[in-house]
Amino acid sequence: MARGIDTSAHRGALSAHGRTIAVLGSGLDVIYPPENVKLFAEIKENGAVISEFPPGTPPLAANFPSRNRIISGMSYGVLVVEAGEKSGSLITARLAAEQGREVFAVPGSVEIPTSRGTNKLIKEGAKLIENAEDILEEIIPQLGKMKNLKSPASSTNNNRHTERQPDLTAAEKQIFDLIPEKNIHVDDIITATDAPPADVLGTLMSLELKGLIIQHHGKLFSRRK
Structure with missing residues (x-):
C-alpha cells in the first residue's frame, strides 16, 4: 500500500x-x-x-x-x-x-x-x-x-557457481566477503565495516539487486547459494 x-x-x-x-x-x-x-x-x-x-x-x-x-x-x-x-x-x-x-x-x-x-x-x-x-x-x-x-x-x-560473478565496487566486495552462507545480522555487518549504517544498507540492497545475497526476516543476510 x-x-x-x-x-x-x-x-x-x-x-x-x-x-x-x-x-x-x-x-x-x-x-x-x-x-x-x-x-x-x-x-x-x-x-x-x-x-x-x-x-x-x-x-x-x-x-x-x-x-x-x-x-x-x-x-x-x-x-x-x-x-x-x-x-x-x-x-x-x-x-x-x-x-x-x-x-x-x-x-x-x-x-x-x-x-x-x-x-x-x-x-x-x-x-x-x-x-x-x-x-x-x-x-x-x-x-x-x-x-x-x-x-x-x-x-x-545449480548453475550459479559457473556464471560470471557481477562486477562489484570496493564497498560491495567488502560487505559481500563478510556475508557467509549462513545468516549474519545487519548490525554485525555495520560493526565489521565501521561504515555509516545508511551506506551499508544501500550496499546490501545493491548486492540483492545483483542476486548475490538474500535478506531474511529479522534483518539477517546470507549469500545466495
Whole structure:
C-alpha cells in the first residue's frame, strides 16, 4: 500500500470491482502509509491484507525487499511501470523470473532516471508493455498452466557457481566477503565495516539487486547459494 503506483494499483482494482491483495512490510496492525487507513479497510473487504511480520513491526525500509518475494510468488506476472537503477522493484522482477512468473516492463525515455530500471529489464528479456492487451496476450494462455508450474530456482542455483560473478565496487566486495552462507545480522555487518549504517544498507540492497545475497526476516543476510 505504499504511496504512488502501489496505491494506484489497489484503487484501480477496487474501482473496477475487482479483488486486490496488499502485502505489508510491517505488522498487520501497523497501517503504512497512515493516510491509507480507508484503503486498508476497503482491501480487507474486497481481497486480503497479509504480512509475514509479527504485530507491532514498524515499516522499516529493510522489510520491503524481503516481502517482495511474496508479491512475486503469488502473482501470475509482475509489471514494472517505473524503476530507477537501484529500485526495489528490480528485486521483485528478479524474484518473479526465478519463480517462473512473467516479467513485464513499461519502456521510458533514456533521459528519465526512473525509466533506467525498466529499460534495463526489457534489454534483459522482460516483455515490453504498451497497453493492457499486451499483458492479457501473455497471461491468458498461462492461466491453465500455473498450477503445475515449477520454479526454476533450483536449476538457477545449480548453475550459479559457473556464471560470471557481477562486477562489484570496493564497498560491495567488502560487505559481500563478510556475508557467509549462513545468516549474519545487519548490525554485525555495520560493526565489521565501521561504515555509516545508511551506506551499508544501500550496499546490501545493491548486492540483492545483483542476486548475490538474500535478506531474511529479522534483518539477517546470507549469500545466495
